[in-house]
Amino acid sequence: MKTFTLHDLQTRTADLIDHAKGGESSWITYQGKPLVMAVSCGFDLADTRMATALATGLYLQEEISLGRAAQLAHMSRSQFVEHLASLDTLSLGSVPLSWPGTSPCLIAQAHE
DSSP states (O other): OEEEEHHHHHHOHHHHHHHHHTTOOEEEEETTEEEEEEOOOOSOGGGSTHHHHHHHHHHHTTSSOHHHHHHHTTOOHHHHHHHHHTSOHHHHHTOOSBOTTSOBOBOSOOOO
């Protein structure tokens, strides 16, 4: 995984895009700490469990609506509600989408 700084984002955007086109994910850092993870979308998120985990995390942190979370997880709303009901949402709700010691990351999509 390659690392880019915020300055790189301004001056080397094409490099970041080329890296993503090659199927590689990258960290974007601010003051030496990870801020954002840029993940290549050259994969089928529907084939991974990460889609459901990502949708769950974003929904529990109130970043996306129930409908959008269900769509991201490739489920109907009722299936996603059933999925949520099967979880210990109190413990999941306390897990931030962040790198330890930093502010929360902005995550658009992720995969293993």
